[in-house]
Amino acid sequence: MKILGIGNAIVDVICKVEDSYLSNNQLTKSTMKLVDEIEFKKLLSTLKIENTLSGGSVANSIVGLSQLGNEVGFIGKVSEDDLGQKYEDGLKKENVKFFYSKKKETLPTGTCLILITPDSERTMCTFLGTAGKINKNDVDIESVKSSEITFLEGYLWDEGEPKSAFDKAIENSNKVAMSLSDLFCVERHKPHFLDLVKNKLDISFSNEQEITSLIGAKNFEEVVSFAKQLEKITIITRGVKGSVAINKNDVIECEGKKNLKIVDLTGAGDLFAAGYLHGYLNNLTVKESLEKGTEMSAKIIQQIGARII
16 A cells, blocks of 8 residues: 555535634634534534535545545544544545444544635634544554555644554554644644654655744744754645755755635645655655645645545
């Protein structure tokens, strides 16, 4: 198998809102907030649902990799409920092997409210449900060992059971890639993420804001200097400025696509990672891999949702 993703198995509930909705509910645009089931239902009760899709950051990347013709798998914790079944069906439809045997859990399958404002930015409110209770017993060791790369997400990292799943996956992986996921995650887990980036990951993905926060950089030159010292692959997306791959003294840049009709930025980073990893796994050059990531990212932001249709 080319790549195995391990991440939060979350069903996305997509709604369009005005900026005033965010301020009225004390939500910070373009970030992810963890909420409990009561708050999730309260927020949802006032909204019109545009679409419901299987989601989760790494799962979106894995589906993108499958669509590009790679043999892929995914591990994520769902409950044996209606949303859990929909989630599994959504993966199977995209030829993703699901290495998790679902059963009735105390908590329901996780859901994420994706609020899209008129500027196409997305703000997320996530009720993790049982997804946040993943533990080392949920990690299928054979599927980890048989994959060229294990791809993890920062959203999944948390003290206790999720950390045990993370550690078990890393210990048994051939190579490890991870997305820092979100500024909220970086600031919440800064010492742990810094340790992962420095000592345990072969490839790290982040946007400029996330990596800058992680290392407390004053400018992008400091970010580049930090990444060069790692002697690992650091991939940074920079919005309209494009993307950069840094490995030792090699700094490869790629321009972003212009004149796009952007409708929803959900999944931009997820699909960028899919495109880059596709190139990496299939022996494309670094520049070609960045270009593939840019192409996939450009496709996803011109439609609603985080799965290319």
